Amino acid sequence: MYKYLLLLLLLNIYFISNVNSQFYSANWTELNSRPNPGWYDEVKFGIFIHFGVYSVPAYTTHDYAEWYWYYLVNDNGTTQKWQDQHFGPQFQYQDFAPMLNCRLFDPDEWASIFQKSGAKYVVLTSKHHEGYTLWKSDQSWNWNSVDNGPGIDIVGQLTESVKSQGLHMGLYHSLYEWFNPLYLADKESGNPPTQNNYVKEVLSYQLRDIVLKYEPDIIWADGEWEVNINNNNNNNNNNNNNNNNNNNNNNNNNNNNNNNNNNNNNNLFIQYSNYWNSTEFLSWLYSDSPVKETVVVNDRWGKETRGVDGGFFTGGDHWQPGHLVTHKWENCETIGYSYGYNENEPAKAYQNSTVLIQEFVETVACGGNFLLDVGPNAEGVIPNNMVDRLYDIGLFLSINGESIYGSSPWRIQNQTESIWFTTNTTTGAIYAFSYYFPEDGVFYFLDIIGTEYTIVELLGYKSKNPITVDVNQLKGIKVTVPFVSPSDYPPFIYVFKFINAY
DSSP states (O other), rough: OOOHHHHHHHHHHHHHHHHOOOOOOOOOOOOOOOOOOOHHHHHHHHHOOEEEEEEEOOSSSSOOOOGGGHHOOOOHHHHHHHHHHHHHHHOOGGGGGGGOOOOOHHHHHHHHHHHHTOOOOEEEEEOOOOOOBBBOOTTTTBBBBBTTSOOOOHHHHHHHHHHHHHHHEEEESOOOOTTTTHHHHHHHTTSSOOOOOIIIIHHHHHHHHHHHHHHHHEEEOOOOOOOOOOOOOHHHHHHHHHHHHHOOOHHHHHHHHHHHHHHHHOOOOOOOOHHHHHHHHHHHHTTSSSSOOOOOOOSSSSSTTTTTTTBBBBOOOOOOOSSOOOOHHHEEESSOOOSSSOOOOOGGEEEEEEEEHHHHHHHHHHEEEEEEEEOOOSOOOHHHHHHHHHHHHHHHHHHHHGGTTOOOOSSEEEEEETTEEEEEEEOOHHHHHHSOOTTTTTEETTOOOOTTTEEETTTTOOSSSSOOEEESSSSEEEOOOOOGGGGGGOOSEEEEEHHHHH
């Protein structure tokens, strides 16, 4: 009898484990059928971190300081001249690695800053296009933060600190490396490449390594556009892509059109993600990895996949469509111009807190998440002007978090460029974000329908002088906010909460 009951128990455990374990085959149709885990849409706000050897020179005459090594080789000598003047003509890019000393790096402090900002997830560049890894990768011997540089596992230390703050940890990983000999040999093998030794010997191992070691909740792929295809015109397009890093949405669409034309001209159809073995990795990630239930990925897995395949869409850098995007998406935004630390970036390049909050609101109103970048310096310090912006966003969220976290796009996204909406589908509350305060204190919300039971609240309003509401308008609701002490008004923007309205 005991053996019979034990057998039933084991069979029951086996049955439950198989029911709860979904296998996704290595094809985009099946991979795309997997829903994103619910936590990602709930949290809305994350922090991007660009950190690497490029944080040492911290210089660019272009947009992105993290592309320093690329520009050193490909901008007709401008960056090389600057390097020669400051470090001497014999100095090589690799010589910067020991100067990434991280002597002030405190992962607990970073995680505390992120928690105070109101962010709910973090995405760190485990490897950018330079190939330098922020953990001890066997495929990046002596070109990683443990063997060459600060001597620490940055990914591991920050992952532990971030998770201890109750935040989700994610890892960015560049699919390609500008100057990896294996990758360059693959490119030289044919057009398209007839081999993918770089993928088999480097990329595939690294991707699985970071998943198994650190169990991230996000894998943020990038550098998918690089593989040359079909003809010389396409090669030129790819060179343009390199110069622009993550292209804006319009450029991406144009490049897709050019590639489609080239494909038609050559009677070829190539699924670029095949080179990267993307579907094989994602099949394992979704089906067998230790994070299969919680992990989210983006759409940068092949030249053809952006905005088509993958978990959430990313468009291009600073992607702000301005309208509802029904597929989950993310806006990766910067505080200044550069993602990586640029010591010479002028003060005017840094967006103020109010502008960043407005971009955040518009992103969420249109169904997206807001991933805001910081670029630490070579000593491992996040610049104070970036920390100040993060703390201001945290203050905004401490007052208005209910209008952001767990919210959904409303039936319309905005009334004007200065009034945007979200809703909470559980409570039925509607939230209106106004970027300005009218001279007479009268706000008109033309698309909200009120009733005699409608209640309106200005979140963060401290005065006892009441707000008046008039629902008997020909259209919409009129809200009058009295003139009170400036300290009684909420900072940055004005968020109104409507109950029993439609």
